Amino acid sequence: MTATTVPAPSAPGAPAPDTPVLEAVDVTKHFEVRSAVGARSVVRAVEGATLALHRGRVVALVGESGSGKTTLARLLAGFYAPTSGEIALEGVTVRQRRGRVERGYHKDVQIVFQDPFGSLNPLHRVRHNLERPLKLHHGVRGRAELDRRVRELLERVALTPTEQFVDKFPHELSGGQRQRVVIARALAVEPKVLLGDEPISMLDVSIRLEMLNLLDRLRTEDGLALLYITHDIASARYLCDDIVVMYAGEMVEGGPKEQVIADPQHPYTRLLVESSPDPGRGARDRAALFDADADGLGEPPSLIDPPSGCRFHPRCPFAMDVCRTQAPPRTDLGDGRWARCWLHQKTQENE
Amino acid sequence: MVTQIMSDTDHDDAGTTAARGADGDVLRVTGLTVEYVTDGDPVRACADVTFTLRRGEILGVAGESGSGKSTLITALTRLQRPPAVTTAGSIVFQPRDGGAAVDLVTASPRALRALRWTSLSIVLQSAMDALNPVMRLGAQFADALRTHDRSLGNDAAWARAAELLATVGISGDRARSYPHELSGGMRQRASIALALACGPELVVMDEPTTAVDVVMQRQILAQVLRLRRTLGFAVVFVTHDLSLLLELADRIAIMYAGRIVELGTASELYDDPRHPYTRGLRDSFPPLRAPLRRLTGIPGTPPDLRRPPSGCPFHPRCAARFEGCDTHLPELVTKGGHAVACRLHDPTQRPQPAPGTSTGGAR
Ligand SMILES: Nc1ncnc2c1ncn2[C@@H]1O[C@H](COP(=O)(O)OP(=O)(O)OP(=O)(O)O)[C@@H](O)[C@H]1O
Ligand SMILES: Nc1ncnc2c1ncn2[C@@H]1O[C@H](COP(=O)(O)OP(=O)(O)OP(=O)(O)O)[C@@H](O)[C@H]1O
Ligand code: SF4
Ligand SMILES: [Mg+2]
């Protein structure tokens, strides 16, 4: 699962190999909303997010519901313009005009949503759904060539024998099959980056593994850069290389997956990992899990009026005075790990 | 501390049975069959389901989408609606006070109404289905409480509502809120508190935490376990998330195509799954900490219950199938408390009799 791909020889003029394919640098997204009584307020959905996606690597983005994961994915996909900060594709800042990126952008960056049904055209057969991007982005013409490319795409997502699927309508397919068509359609564009926003969470349990294995293959065989958004830390561990954790619109921790899961450095990450089901947990650990502090039932924070200082402080068992007043800076912990938490800042100062 | 919890969950029979009367079972389900009768062929969404639920036990029911979990839950509480019809079987409920056992399948609507809330209650995936959106929370609790204790005054009922909300970590002053004023997680916890308001002996829960965050899920379930320890109710807990049940449930039933294909303790199912489907399901959940290996899930897709496969319903997806699996329906056979419906484990059906071996493998 962790096999790293050998980077393909760079084409002339291609950016240096360590340039991320897609990058968010200090990106913020605020939404202006109106309440029922007409008062304006601002939802601070994403604040100062920095993230880099590399060829052949998978970054998992995990975190609380409403923490800004989808918003960040949509920013990366060019669906929203950042309020501040920038998105860069192969080192070049992405410009938007009237809230839109150029169409060429979507040739390189594709996004797959949670609901495979909503994203396919229900009136058209699988064939049509796949031919459209081939014509649009690659100008493929001619029946024979289109047929060949469609067949190839279906084979890549293991919808075989392909003749059983090309002429089906989306509603004639199971959820897993539909989601594979969605992925095939994204691949038709031959993107460099695939952003998956909970791509498997609506699928049947028994089919999820196949999808994870498919995504893994795309990364190893085609060198795709992948962002995998999920609530399921165990599946993130299965697929990804690095994990980034979001809480209340901010990135609070990141690093290589095994270290982040085995030894979380941010108190929220710790809560998240400890709360995640683990089929392999021993009976004793299990009992202790459910015996946690009864009063610890914190509520997710408001993003309109987020907590001062560290946004996690109202729920944090380690909160100190400084946590209540000042936002913690990002502390580098070595080996690609970092956390945004005063506990680590203090430790470093003391050394 | 740990040992005390262990004794609560693992040795229920010894402790609670003695304390609560002779019969250790709260529910005995036998041959329960539920069909959806529509224009075409009837869909048999629960087929010959048989199990017992012990007092204070948490029985998990896992299975993939369309396997009949919700159908079972609504049949158990007699909340099913047409076109669902219970065509066979019985659901015998044994009250804690030693009163006469009731077959819920044949009980009159009036008898069922008397049992609802006080003896059995239900929690659904969406709290909005259980809560009335135009009534303050406290009023809904007061209503439920007063239907079953008419002597309870209004103020006392509201006070009790505040107490109940506090047991699920919602501050009592929230009793004056309308459901939409609470977060999703709070609403779900409120609906659990409502289900427990009248001290039921049995609570059935259909995906109660599927819509909430893992952190909130853990907090809600911790509350349920803590309340169970003090109130002693039994739970039937339905989810597609086997990894969650492995931590939560005392015993687990695995459903496939409307049937229970395996039933055993959490550790039996995790360490020694016998049905090929159970094994596949277990291997569909990557571990959080144990060493990673490549997992394959279960090839194929779940069956269409309008046209169920012949013989063993799992045979089209089963790597261990052998001659006769496509024609013979395996029975649920119990050995040492661990039940499985697979011909590999049925001595009369096994391909070659293997004397002396307790579990036959496909050879
Ligand atoms: N278009 C919008 N207008 C106003 N607020 C929005 C908009 N989109 C998202 N939000 C708010 O921004 C915050 C982040 O939402 P987002 O969907 O990115 O979270 P998420 O991490 O993807 O959550 P989930 O895990 O539940 O999918 C939420 O508070 C949400 O209500
Ligand atoms: N009202 C209905 N009319 C006809 N068939 C139905 C009806 N409701 C459910 N079914 C069928 O009964 C079977 C079992 O459905 P059920 O809802 O019990 O499954 P489930 O295990 O709860 O699935 P999920 O995990 O998706 O909630 C399915 O095949 C479904 O198509
Ligand atoms: S009965 Fe046969 S087909 Fe069914 S699970 Fe067992 S071996 Fe597989
Ligand atoms: Mg989202």
Ligand SMILES: [Mg+2]
């Ligand atoms: Mg259901």
